[in-house]
């Protein structure tokens with residue numbers, strides 16, 4: 001079959017699928033009548049303006065801002081084949097995130113569900129979700145992270161040494177760094193060599209298939225993503241079996257979960273995870289922890305270059321820490337646990353960049369908000385980017401100003417790591433990675449941006465489109 005007939009077949013298939021989706025959603029459309037907003041063209045909805053504004057400098061913010069001005073805090077739209085209600089504000093945050101009465105569940109895209117599997121933390125809900133969170137949360141606690149600190153510190157020093165006198169794409173470098181950290185933390189993967197290359201190659205294919213069309217056809221991104229997932233699972237199967245045989249014992253995340261999963265554990269032990277659960281959740285942590293931390297680190301370095309006064313204050317905090325060490329290059333655990341200004345800079349980065357611009361949920365029962373009746377089954381998105389740019393909460397919201405976090409904020413004003421039962425379990429690890437990396441960067445190097453383009457990639461996690469190229473020099477020159 002030549003390419004053009006394959007393309008026609010794919011197009012026909014997509015039209016038929018879209019037709020079914022459209023017919024199915026027709027009843028919701030009529031019920032949504034009273035919710036303000038516009039559903040755009042049949043089938044296409046407002047997808048074109050959504051996609052074009054998504055990649056602009058202000059990203060999704062300009063799409064939601066225009067509609068909020070026209071329709072208010074709650075509005076309907078139809079994008080990417082989905083009828084969706086967008087809502088914003090602290091009250092919406094409380095209703096959607098607090099988990100109270102279980103009125104919503106997480107609403108993952110079809111591609112995400114298929115790749116991460118049915119037992120992932122992101123595809124389960126209720127009691128099963130609670131149990132998984134407890135098991136996964138334990139090895140991600142601040143105390144448990146101590147044992148990976150040395151590795152993160154060494155890797156940051158080594159990575160940055162490679163930047164000396166060079167032009168680098170910060171996004172690519174941050175991506176390599178964060179993947180090495182998380183792969184080491186989860187399964188003791190060596191930072192260099194064949195195993196790391198395999199993880200990286202498969203992971204790249206998996207990551208890029210989330211925002212693809214759900215076509216399980218050879219040559220399509222989604223099909224490639226599923227194949228890469230299978231290769232990754234085969235790799236994990238072999239690691240798990242060696243660990244079980246006792247041939248290889250490590251002190252990592254996988255080992256902690258395997259210990260709970262051991263044959264000695266009673267059959268009804270609530271801490272027992274099946275192999276499928278182990279693999280689904282290891283992949284989930286890799287996916288959820290990689291792009292987010294990569295994007296945050298890159299935005300932070302970009303915002304620092306654009307705000308020399310903040311850079312100066314932050315450098316002073318790190319220089320003070322370094323001076324107290326009397327010559328040693330390596331950070332200590334107590335130093336990294338005491339970087340108050342750095343934590344404010346991280347929070348301000350997550351506010352201004354809002355790398356996850358909305359949180360997707362599905363109503364599991366009828367409820368009302370701002371006089372709008374939401375029906376069971378509807379897709380609802382919490383528009384976080386508008387909350388992070390609300391001038392009543394964050395005056396002059398475009399300004400990068402870490403002092404906004406000098407005092408505690410009201411609940412549900414700042415959602416950099418989310419809130420409630422779905423709040424990010426990897427928060428401590430992400431902060432640790434960023435603090436360590438920033439310390440070594442600021443103490444030894446300065447950098448100059450080589451491209452001022454502010455556009456963002458059209459991906460679920462917001463990242464600079466130009467990957468932020470910079471020229472790096474040692475600080476003393």
Ligand code: HEM
Nearest residue numbers: 285288289292293296359416417418422424425426429430
């Ligand atoms: C700066 C980096 C990070 C940011 C900004 C971030 C942000 C978030 C946010 C906002 C949520 C909640 C989404 C929602 O409610 O729909 C979330 C959930 C999640 N994050 Fe992170 N995250 C980061 C790093 C990490 C890391 C390093 C890991 C893993 C090691 C991780 C694993 C997860 C998982 C598994 C969930 C889903 C939790 C659940 O559904 O119960 N994240 N993250």
